[in-house]
Amino acid sequence: MYFSKNNNFPHGIMFHQFHDKKFYKSGEGSLSKDDFHDLINFVGKNNILDAETFFQKKIENKLKKNDVCLTFDDGLKCQIEVALQVLEDLNLKSFFFVSTSNFENKPDFFEITRYFKINYFDSSEKFYDLFFEVLDKDYNDFLKKNKQIIKDKIKVYPFYTKRDIEFRLIRDRFLNEQEYTNTITLMFNEKNYVVNEVVPKLFFSKSDLTSLDSLGHKIGLHSHSHVKFIERLPFKLQKMEYVNNQKNLSNILNKPSKKINSMSHPLGSYNESSLEILRSLNVSLGFRDNMSVNHKMKSINNSNLEIAREDHSLIMKKLKR
Ligand SMILES: [Zn+2]
Structure with a gap:
C-alpha cells in the first residue's frame, strides 16, 4: 500500500x-x-x-x-x-x-556529463581517475583542509563513497563553473565523446x-x-x-x-x-x-x-x- x-x-x-x-x-x-x-x-x-x-x-x-x-x-x-x-x-x-x-x-551540461559517466566508464572510480588526472589545479591542500567535512558527509550520505564526496566538493566548492566545464570537456576529448551526436538521443x-x-x-x-x-x-x-x-x-x-x-x-x-x-x-x-x-x-x-x-x-x- x-x-x-x-x-x-x-x-x-x-x-x-x-x-x-x-x-x-x-x-x-x-x-x-x-x-x-x-x-x-x-x-x-x-x-x-x-x-x-x-x-x-x-x-x-x-x-x-x-x-x-x-x-x-x-x-x-x-x-x-x-x-x-x-x-x-x-x-x-x-x-x-x-x-x-x-x-x-x-544542452544541459549535467545530463551530458551524466550520460558520459555511465556509458564511457566501467565504474565511477574510473571516471574519477580520469577527472583527477586531467584536472589542472592542485587540489590536495583543499582536500586536507576539508578532511573533517568529508568525514561528516560520509556519515550523512552512506550511499556515497569517499571519492564521490571529494569529487562533489571539488566540483561545487573548489572549481568555478568554467574550470569545471573545462576539466570535463578535456575528459570528453580524451574519450572521443562527441556531444552533438548524443544530444538528440538525450x-x-x-x-x-x-x-x-x-x-x-x-x-x-x-x-x-x-x-x-x-x-x-x-x-x-x-x-x-x-x-x-x-x-x-x-x-x-x-x-x-x-x-x-x-x-x-x-x-x-x-x-x-x-x-x-x-x-x-x-x-x-x-x-x-x-x-x-x-x-x-x-x-x-x-x-x-x-x-x-x-x-x-x-x-x-x-x-x-
Ligand atoms: Zn530539472
Missing part, C-alpha cells in the same frame, strides 16, 4: 531517468518499463489523475487526499522512449516540465513536445536554462528565465503563453520572487521536489505554486522492501 499518514495529501510523483536494454543504460535510480508499471500499480491507477484534471481540481480546491499525478522533469528523451508507451497503454496523461535552452544548442526534440501536447499531456515550465540555484538570481534574471521558457514553449506548441500555466521548480529551487514572477505569467500550479515542510512553509502544499512531489526512487525503495 503506497499511502500512509506521511503522504495522504494531494501530490505529484516525480520522474527523471529511465533505462532500457538498448541506448539508455541503467544508473543512479533510473527505472525500466517494468519498474514503471510496478510503480503505477503500487500507487494505484485509480489514484492517479490526468494532469489537466489534477490542475483544474487543485485550482478549484476539489482534490481528495489520495489524488496524485505523474510529472516528468527535464525533457529527457528516455521518458519518451521508455515511459510514454506505458502512459499511453494505460491512458494516463501527465505533466512534462521542460527547460528550453536544449533547443538552442545549449533530449526532447521540438516535435516530441508537439506530439506530447497533441496526445493530451500537459507541458509546463522548468526555467529556460535549468540554472543551478534560481533563487540566488536577482529578480530580473529570474524573470528572464521564466519569460523565455514560456515564450519558447508557446512558440513550439503554437499556443498562447498564458496557456503554459504549470511548472516545476528546477532542482527544487525558488523564493518569493520566483513565485511572484510565476503568478505574473499566469502560472497557477507549481511543484516542489520533495515531501517535507521547510521552515518557510506553513503546510505541505503551502500554495498552489508549492505542491509537494515524491521522488520515484523513494517509491521504488518502498516497493522492493
